[in-house]
Amino acid sequence: MTSWPDRRILDLFGIELPILQGPLAGATTPQMVIAVSEAGGLGGLPCAMLSHDQARTSLDIIRQATGKPINVNFFVHKPPAPDASEGRVWRDRLKPYYAEFGVSGDVPAPVPGRAPFDEAFCQLIEGYRPEVVSFHFGLPEKALLDRVKAFGAKVIASATTVEEAIWLERHGCDAIIAMGLEAGGHRGNFLSMDMSQQVGLFALLPQVVDAVKVPVIAAGGICDARGIVAAMALGASAVQIGTAYLLTPEATIAPYHRAALKSSPSDATALTNLFTGRPARGIMNRLMREQGPLSAEAPAFPTAGTTLAPLRAKTEATGSGEFSNMWSGQAVRLAKEMPAGELTRKLAAEALEKLRR
Template sequence: MWPDRRIQNLFGIELPIIQAPMAGSVGSEMVVAVSEAGGLGSLPCAMLSPEQMRNELGIIRQRTSRPINLNFFCHQPPQADPARETAWRQRLEGFSVELGLDPKAPVPAAARVPFDSAMCDLVEEFKPEVVSFHFGLPERSLLERVGATGAKIVSSATTVDEARWLESQGCDAIIAQGCEAGGHRGIFLGRDISTQAGTMALVPQIVDAVRVPVIAAGGIADARGIVAAFALGASAVQIGTAYLFCPEAKVSSIHRDALKRAKDNDTVLTNVFTGRPARGIVNRVVREVGPMSDLAPDFPLASAALAPIRSKAEAGGSGDFSPLWAGQAAALGRELPADELTRQLGSDALAVIARLHSSDGAPSA
């Protein structure tokens, strides 16, 4: 038996496994597969328009009646800073020229929108069982509308202070995001990533600091990580990078190949892709410009100037300028369908728990 069923009971799921909502890499197909397997499938909505959200949710609700999670960013929209944006384009100019691009050509707008009233309308219409946020929480009026739907509200904390703040604002559960996690850091009460704690240190401290159940995230990719998270006091785990190996993941062949080759020391926290620190596999632009650059405009504006360079390089088969998001446990990934991976993670973790109980002289599960 699972040692702590609070998240399963809270969300109405069979397995304490949450598929991380990785914007750009997860769609309805994976959400359905994970939820049908007994975990919590999570649809990342930060890069979707309301029309795209509606389409994805329509597919999900047609194919599963199991609980799902909708995830949103709630960052503050950046203030325009023409001087900084010009300096950033100048820093990238050599790459543009090398690839035969006009460094002065207009660039596309960044496509990451914070949670707003239009998105909240869709939450009210589709009534997901869980709504999670990254980079804090939205304004109180929107948060109250979400809560009124009956959805359980979750957000990510990278420090104990953030976890306490989230609990004080009414979160039903908190994701403790260790620095091993791939993708964007959920940091929102500060900016210093150099002091960010790893999962092993962060989870028990957040567990001790709050009353609501805690979900461990960061560096968890197999049964050993799941069992360790429970030993630290977590009630569930959120797993991201391991799901990028699934055929349902919407990642490029370049990204997929990089994941297959990744080692434990191949990732770094960098802001050069979006303007916010996020963990990904080191490539040329990270080595030559970052990993952390003071020139990068605030999130999500940094991605705009890099977009045409990235597109041209990818067209030639290169990932030199692509955000290859991955956590530190990428090497543990297995190429399995998302439903099979979810069930395998659950059964393997229960088997480890049973062995541990048996070796202590306790009854096996």
């Protein structure tokens, strides 16, 4: 076999390899996006933690370096209304830590650390016309979505249940990311916040494939060629890989995060809402062990991190990640250190070799 058995995503996006680099907010650089796209996959730029000016600068760098297709990713959420009492409850839980590390718990009012897709972002990407635009936590309002589709972008979004996949297809997605429970970072759920309903990729994937007509992209626990082949056997047209790219030199993660990824055992991750207010999978640390990892007292997304900021600053200065989020999927032990472009080509070549057998 010299070509991929399912070309739907390749033809839809205009790419050579059915590998999407997960848009890793806070870790992805323009250089990572460029390397993956130049290798034949689909590089993904996360904009949730970027200002409009930062997103523009990143897109300028990417477009100047490659003419290959790219994905630009956004969160879709409604910032919560200010709730002073909620912040006080969480600060009270953190007081012993403030005292231990000699920092003040008098923090400013919560400031959202992640921005949702809005009119300004929409106007920005209209000028760059990315080939793919992806969304997390659902889809934006119809008027904005129509504008994205009007400049020719293919729209994809994450589904963590069959019901979410059906909803996304009905509302205009060109392909759907089936996001298994193994995936690192924020869960993409949007129809329900009940984590007990979340399922693993290999239970979710074939059900989503059967339920929708658009191509399906598998995400969660895929870090090597075996995962790619297994996902395709269950009907995926492509895979989205995140955690494996965290160990590339193009990733901007803190040294303590990189060290934790390289040394963590297979059972080292858990879902937590302590750092942002929304469930996300990361490597276990002191805060997660002692206060969660899931707590009903954590402030609403995305403001939870404000009260943690003094603790993060103090501990990170010593090289510690005990009070910082270290996003990771469950297959972290399968990740290998190598440049992003090389990793993309290696994964594709090894997967094709296995498909030939």
